[in-house]
Amino acid sequence: QWIYLDGQYVTKEEAKVSVYDHGFLYGDGIFEGIRIYEGNIFKCHEHLVRLYDSAKSIMLNIPLTMEEMEEVLCETIRRNELKDGYIRLIVSRGAGNLGLDPLRCPQASVIVIVEQLAIYPEEAYLNGLRTISVSQRRNIPDALNPKIKSLNYLNNILVKIQANHADVGEAIMLNAQGYVAEGSSDNIFIVKNGVVFTPPCYLGALEGITRNTIIELCEELGYKLKEEPFTLHDVYVADEVFFTGTAAEVIAVREVDGRVIGTGQAGPITLSLLKRFREVVT
Ligand code: PDD
Numbered sequence: 001q002w003i004y005l006d007g008q009y010v011t012k013e014e015a016k017v018s019v020y021d022h023g024f025l026y027g028d029g030i031f032e033g034i035r036i037y038e039g040n041i042f043k044c045h046e047h048l049v050r051l052y053d054s055a056k057s058i059m060l061n062i063p064l065t066m067e068e069m070e071e072v073l074c075e076t077i078r079r080n081e082l083k084d085g086y087i088r089l090i091v092s093r094g095a096g097n098l099g100l101d102p103l104r105c106p107q108a109s110v111i112v113i114v115e116q117l118a119i120y121p122e123e124a125y126l127n128g129l130r131t132i133s134v135s136q137r138r139n140i141p142d143a144l145n146p147k148i149k150s151l152n153y154l155n156n157i158l159v160k161i162q163a164n165h166a167d168v169g170e171a172i173m174l175n176a177q178g179y180v181a182e183g184s185s186d187n188i189f190i191v192k193n194g195v196v197f198t199p200p201c202y203l204g205a206l207e208g209i210t211r212n213t214i215i216e217l218c219e220e221l222g223y224k225l226k227e228e229p230f231t232l233h234d235v236y237v238a239d240e241v242f243f244t245g246t247a248a249e250v251i252a253v254r255e256v257d258g259r260v261i262g263t264g265q266a267g268p269i270t271l272s273l274l275k276r277f278r279e280v281v282t
């Protein structure tokens with residue numbers, strides 16, 4: 001396995017970063033998770049735009065142009081001879097001193113890892129996941145603005161820990177006002193009476209690229225879609241619930257906090273969106 005690390009392709013064993021890297025010391029950095037389907041990078045441009053926007057927002061100077069970055073992604077895939085997989089692209093503030101001042105970090109560090117990926121078994125896409133809502137709130141202000149895909153994932157990790165305790169694969173985060181925001185690493189959708197709903201991102205959700213693709217597919221397939229605030233009550237009484245994300249794709253939810261959703265299996269709209277999604281990614 002070859003990993004891109006600051007201009008060089010190194011093995012997994014050689015791929016080491018400094019203990020003074022502010023990504024490690026402070027979570028000062030940003031990342032993207034991107035899929036490769038049949039040799040093509042899915043929505044490469046959209047992911048790179050989100051990465052460079054995140055960088056601009058936190059005043060992080062990425063030492064490659066967007067074109068050079070795309071070439072690095074392609075070359076890393078080529079060297080790993082991967083047709084289908086997952087790319088993790090990380091840009092950290094780089095090595096500095098122990099103080100948190102980013103001015104002490106002269107050069108951002110760029111890392112590209114590509115791997116095989118299958119987070120859920122195929123059975124889960126048909127039968128749906130069990131999920132819970134958690135007490136962690138999705139923070140909105142400043143650096144934790146969900147539009148910045150930063151390396152500060154501690155809040156999401158607390159959600160994942162709560163999910164692990166409940167023995168479920170993903171969990172639902174609300175925002176401070178109690179509106180449904182998103183999962184620990186996925187966006188959320190519900191379906192009620194044939195209408196598809198997803199929370200507007202200003203409530204505290206990452207503007208997911210899979211989310212945006214599903215919004216487009218709803219239009220293509222003729223489903224009415226509303227970006228509207230909703231509460232846990234709406235989730236409990238929904239006909240269908242599903243999560244979307246680069247790693248998870250489109251995955252149905254069959255139970256939320258002990259309430260069975262719809263028929264207790266993946267619903268028809270979820271399945272038709274998953275089917276169309278899998279067609280368009282290849
Ligand atoms: N997840 N919300 C959060 C908090 C996320 O971390 C992610 C991405 C999403 C979905 O966004 P997208 O569709 O652009 O992947 C929503 C991980 C890193 C992933 O799925 O790769």
